[in-house]
Amino acid sequence: MSNSALFLVVLLTAIIMVVAALLIAWLLAPKSNNPLKGEPYECGIPTRGASWTQFKVGYYLFAILYLVFDVETVLLFPWATILRDLGAQGLVCMAFFFVILTLGLAYAWKKGALQWK
Numbered sequence: 001m002s003n004s005a006l007f008l009v010v011l012l013t014a015i016i017m018v019v020a021a022l023l024i025a026w027l028l029a030p031k032s033n034n035p036l037k038g039e040p041y042e043c044g045i046p047t048r049g050a051s052w053t054q055f056k057v058g059y060y061l062f063a064i065l066y067l068v069f070d071v072e073t074v075l076l077f078p079w080a081t082i083l084r085d086l087g088a089q090g091l092v093c094m095a096f097f098f099v100i101l102t103l104g105l106a107y108a109w110k111k112g113a114l115q116w117k
Contacts, residue, residue, distance in 0.1 A: 061113050072101055
């Protein structure tokens with residue numbers, strides 16, 4: 001079997017499984033026509049005032065920075081487990097990765113993104 005045929009089989013299988021899962025969930029899900037189901041709520045308590053409030057951009061920036069540095073930290077573990085197999089080239093590549101990461105942290109620090117105002 002060629003690579004393109006194998007890819008097509010995997011793609012079709014994935015599509016069929018996703019459609020089947022959605023169809024089964026739609027058929028088995030409990031159905032309710034209660035008008036309260038469409039009401040906005042938070043923890044079961046009705047909201048007071050406008051639900052569309054603005055948040056400070058700092059919250060989003062802090063969350064994105066956390067995700068970026070968290071993902072890079074997660075990438076370090078597999079690299080550390082195969083460091084001996086990679087040799088000097090792997091060490092140089094990871095040093096370059098750390099330099100880019102440090103430059104990003106310095107940029108965020110200089111811009112004041114890590115200060116909670």
